[in-house]
Structure formats: C-alpha cells, structure tokens
Amino acid sequence: MNLLISLRSELLKIKGSSTWILTIIAAAIVPTLMIMIFDSDSREDLKSVSADPWNYYFGQARALLSMVFLPMFIVMISTMLPQIEYRNNTWKQVLTSPQPMWNIWLSRFMVVQLLIIVFLIAHSLLMGVSGVVLNTIHPAFKFYDHGVDWQKYLSGMFNTYISVAAISAIQFWAGIRIKNFILPIAIGFTLWLIAGFLFFEMPPGYADKYPFAFPLLSSFPKYAAVVPEVLWTSLAYTGLFLVIGYVDFRFRKVKG
Template identity: 30%
Template structure:
C-alpha cells in the first residue's frame, strides 16, 4: 500500500507538468497532421495502394514518422523532466524525510516515467485510429473496408515500447545525477543524433541503445539484424536501472 501511495504521489506531480503537456502534444501531432491531410485531399486509408492490408501499411507509415524523431526526442525530454521534478522544486530533502524507503522513492519515480510513456502510446494509438476512421466516415460513410489487424497492432506497439526502455533507463540515471536539466538532455540528444549517424554508416550501430526505435522502422527485412534488439533493449534497461539504483543509494548528497 505504501508503494501505491508513493506511485500515486509521483504521478500527481506529473499532472499539468511540462512532461504531461509534451506527452499529449507529441502523441497527437502526427494523427492530427494525417487527419488534416486526408480531409484536404478528400481521401481515406482505403486510397492507400499496396499488396498488404491497408491498416498495416498505414500503421507502419505513421509509426515510422513517429519512431524516427518525435518518440526518441519525447522520451528523452519527458524522462528527464519527470526525474528532475524534485531538483526544480528543491524538494529532495523534504521527500527524503517522508516515511518511504529509498527503494520505494526510486521505483515510484521510474515507474511514473514508464507510465508516462504508456500514456503517450495510448494517446497516439487512439489518434491513429481516429485519423483513419474520421475521414472514412466523412467521405465513404463507413469504416475502412480492410480487416483490422489487431495482433499486428499490438505487436508493433510492444516492440517499439521495448525499444524505448534503454533510453528511459539512461535518461533516468543521468537526471538523478545532475541537477542541471541541460546536461541529461544534452547527453541524450547527442547520443540520439550520434546513433542516427551510425545507423546509416556503421554495421554495428545496434550497439547504441538509442538506435533501437529507429532500427525497427528503417531496417531491411531481407537483411535482418545479426542480434536480437529486444534482448539488447532489455539488457541495457536492466543494466541502466541497476547502475542508477546503486548510484542513487550511494550518493551522499541527495538534495
């Protein structure tokens, strides 16, 4: 019960925060853009040509735009903003006087960040569905004719979510260690840009934990990666959390 209360407290801190607004705006941006495009052209996803199910083509198309830039950038910013709430409000000492263990505080903060990313995914997926359904109802007076690929829909979300975990862990680690907001954000953006450059010029780009969301949507299906990036994502996430936890517990000045 104590942990649930701690998690609720951490989640309440994110309400009306910059991270929360960033989540809503970032998740809504592409769906709104696609709706406007469909309405302007008087078209629907039924007009998408391809051998595959049009839902699959549309999902991959819109997720590709998201995973290439908005999602990694948003995860870096939101993870840092949430982790640094106590620094900005100068409330670390106050938090540590509450009847909570350091483990509870650490875990609740990390889970609040993960829940924010889940919130992003939920809003974005609702936006995807609305951006496909609204134009179809307006111009075709019915839903898209293709069968909805539910399992594909869940699979692509799960894969991209797993690929985000290393970035969450690393940004969380950096944000707990540095009071200056610009340091973890700067390091995160530097690693992201560096990873993008490596993806298009180095065969071992998969070694960078910031490359996974992009590799998922840019990889050549005829030439699969030599490693399991989901296992790498999980490994980097666990390693990042363990190091972050150790540094948090051993840090003398927790203010």
C-alpha cells in the first residue's frame, strides 16, 4: 500500500475541519502581538527597528514564536488530530482498513508536519502584512526603505522547524496514546514549562539535551554555536520517539 494513499486518506479527514482555521488563527497570533508591542513601544524601538526594520522585526518575532507559540501550537494540533478519530469513534475503521500499520502511523505524523509547515508559511506571510500595517501606523520605522535578508530568514525558519521536530514526535505519540483530550495538552504544557526552567534557571548543558528547550536555543543568537548540534539532536529524538511511539501503537493489545 502506497504511503501517499494513506496520506491522502488522512488529509481528506481534515477537509473542512476546524484544524485549518486553528492553524491560520494560531499563525496570526505573533504577527498581531508584534503590531501591538511595536505600536506601544514605538519610541524605544524606533532606533533599532529603523536601522534594519525587516530583519530586526522578523528576528524578534521568531524568538516569540519559538519560545511560546510554536510549541503550544504543536501541543494543540498533535492532540486535536487524533481526537478526530476518538471523537468520531473511527479508530476501528482506520485499523481494519488494509493499510500497513506503519503507513497509518507515518501518514498521520506527516499531516502534523504539514500543518506545522503551513503554520510557519502563514506566520511568515502574516508577519509581512503586519510589517506593512506597522509601517502605515508609524512610517518612521522605514520598512519600505530596507529589504529582507531572505537567506537569513529562511535558514532561521528552517532551524526553528527542525528544533521543534522532536517536540512534534513526542506530542504526536502522546496525542495518539491518550484518549483524553486534556492530558496530552497538560503533559505538553508541563514539559514546556520545564524547558523554560532549564533554559533560564539552570547552568548551560541541561537545555541542549531537553527537546522542549531546543526551539529556545535555536532562536537566541548567543547560542548560535550549539545550534547545529541541537538540530541534529532534535532529529535524533524525532526518529527515536517516532519509532518508540510506533512500537507502542503497533503492539497495543486493544486497538480501536
């Protein structure tokens, strides 16, 4: 059975569901907040913004995104997707369809990844719109006088995406494993809080082993040196949790 057929099946399930709307709304939060923050602090930020407005503005947004909103989006979306099956009592139909178990598992994970990518693209587009809006409110920011360092931006977004891959694998497993809607969210939120503690309160050397702290490390320039290692570690964790989760999914005694 072709993996693409399983992926098609998974995508059809979220057609017209609130998943897409939630993704766009979540992607709009940081751009909206950025307008509010820069609007209220316009005088203080004027100097730093107007020197290199787009790159400064996008950099600040990326930090906010990586610290809070992207991990929270992943926690939400990884929980919501399996809930489509739990809520509709459709697991048994999925598991009695002629798809290899690995295809069922992987195609669902691919949908989570697709939604994260859609989230990041929507966030980027809306950040552009928010910059235009901010420039209309405060022409002194001089957005139109400067360009975007696309290479820096795209590599930053790529790093952000890879840094959250491990979180997505952990939350994906939790979302499928636990029928209750609240528990995976609570687990994700707690693990995220611990990341904040490790990152801000503990000496260096802890956070770079803890998946939920990876997006923090990847978004602060002072940790640039450890970013490549963090990204590789994130990919390794992703593979590990994807396999552990699959083994749990495949050999669960009661399915559906």
